[in-house]
Amino acid sequence: MTATPHPLVTAARRLAADVLVPRAERVDQDGVPVSSIEAVKASGLLGVSAPVAYGGSAAPPAVVRETAEILAGACCSTWFVQTQHHTPVATLAKADLGLPVRERLLGPLARGELLSGVAYAQLRAHPRVPVRVTAERGGWRFHGTVPWYSGWGLNDVMLLAGVTDADEALFAFTEAREQPGLRPSAPMRLAALSASRTVSLELDGLWLPDEAVALRVPFASWAAGDRPKNTNASPAVFGVTSAAIGLLERDPAAKGTAEVLRARLEEVRRRAYALADHPVPTERIDERLVCKTRAYDVMRAATTAAVVAGGGRAMDLRSPAQRLAREGMFLLVQGQTAEVRTAHLGALGTP
Template sequence: MTIPPHPLVTAARRLAADVLAPRAERVDQDGMPASSVEAVKRSGLLGIAAPVAYGGSAAPAAVVRETAEILAGACCSTWFVQTQHHTPVTTLAKCDLPVRERLLGPLARGELLSGVAYAQLRAHPRVPVRVTRERGGWRFDGRIPWYTGWGLNDVMLLAGVTDADEALFAFTEAREQPGLRPSPPMRLAALTASRTVSLELDGLWLPEDAVALRTPYASWAVTDRPKNTNASPAVFGVTAAAIGLLEDDPSAKETAGALRARLDAVRRQAYDLADHPVPTELIEERLACKTRAYDVMRAATTAAVVAGGGRAMDVRSPAQRLAREGMFLLVQGQTAQVRAAHLGSLGSPGPLSR
């Protein structure tokens, strides 16, 4: 008996087919329209991991991964903007501070879209953003090199390090305000539509009731470091989309079949590792699987370009867009540990050179 897909998987497929995929080339070149953001908000997907009591779905991890694959394969820019939202939601779901009651419901129901500004914490012991006590609240100073969704998000989850070496996360409106100044949107090789900027913080003051998490940096890092050792569902989504282009080309069907088998194998292993009950274990295996996922993505997107021939050099070509999106995913969420593992894999002799 065939088990019907989870309702959120069905919603993701509908959103991808009706809105994201038909607009993907235009979004890539011209930017993301507000109507795409509104469609994501209406889809129910922004509450996929949120508690049911707050309007979310508390969906299983397998459903979260499948919907991410679908969105990334349809329009990686839209996937990237909305994926930022899920960290603020899970942060609020785990906290018992006043900000939870104020924001978790609107975020879970898709009434608000949130971005994140915390990757700079991974530069520790360097402190790009310093947080100090001031007037019963917290003052933020420093520079955030990457913030995605500027002009699309309603709120942001901002992080810095206190003088007591704590990681402190707090919410604020995602707009220019005293002490917070954005750069112009960056022109990127891929995902320019995600409206990524840098943020200058010069005395941004947030009240105590904006704080969602305050914990020793070392404790936060223990849980953060293993996350990026797992392969991203977006990698599998872009890979599958590239293979789909090959499957539509009679001259590339054999290549598509071989790549589909490789994708299925590495995807299965990656999700088995992601479901391991101890996220700090099997790190070497996770990194090796992640680099294999990159290998399959690179092969699939390259094959799509090769099959497309000269047409693939047109910036409006789906094959070229997927190749550029794949390049972006090679460095998205990259840590020193992931970079070292990937470079080591790329530098290893291949089967033809042994």
């Protein structure tokens, strides 16, 4: 964690205290409101990693992680909607200078004027191709199904991906609204984070011009860069864990348990972030996976302890303990790949 608070860490704490925490239980049941998203936009946090030249902060990784922990611990649903935004920003920041979509969108996204969602997790189903992209008259046609898209009705734009006939991963931006060739499902009812306004998207010939394309690379190249990302422990896991321990620390009967769990959290967080900062992201994959599963173990223990300490009151939907437990369940599978699943199941099956 940062020794002296970065301005964005201060902004995240203020947003959490003033907006997210007071609303968290209501948001969990009713959905993330536009007003919460407007507060996120105004906070400057949507540009945490964006280039300064485009209105962002280009903050160091430690600040990015700390702000994510704060938001996830305050309201995981709101964190999840806004966290999608950072992949489109990173994609545009790495794109060639002068690329039309970069010059059109990077500034508004970095400044928080627009919020972007993502529709690319289906690429990880390869060699299955849930979304196929074909070239047509100065643009691209998208056919298939995006199984998960969060932030519908909250996002302004989305970064949509599919696989071309040449086995390329192609990413393009479009408005996040129903339009010819793009139809959303009804909002999904989920055990946790239904508030994130998650839908599936049916793509029936959606056409996007070449000027909307942000990235087009061989699928193998994209996959090689994507693989290490999900082997690292997520800051959101540490945020939810810390929030659950915070509940225990306020309970005189649970302070001893809280102290033990806080020490475990600090240990696994230090190890996880040291691995995340390793200069070669494709190295030490096995260590990263072990650390990730340990982070899950501490989160599960902390959220379970919060429910146990709360007793019957924890079953009330107004109780933060049960919300944090369900959010923790969601984080067990968020961004899950076959490699992560195998490692986690192996750890759970070890005596």
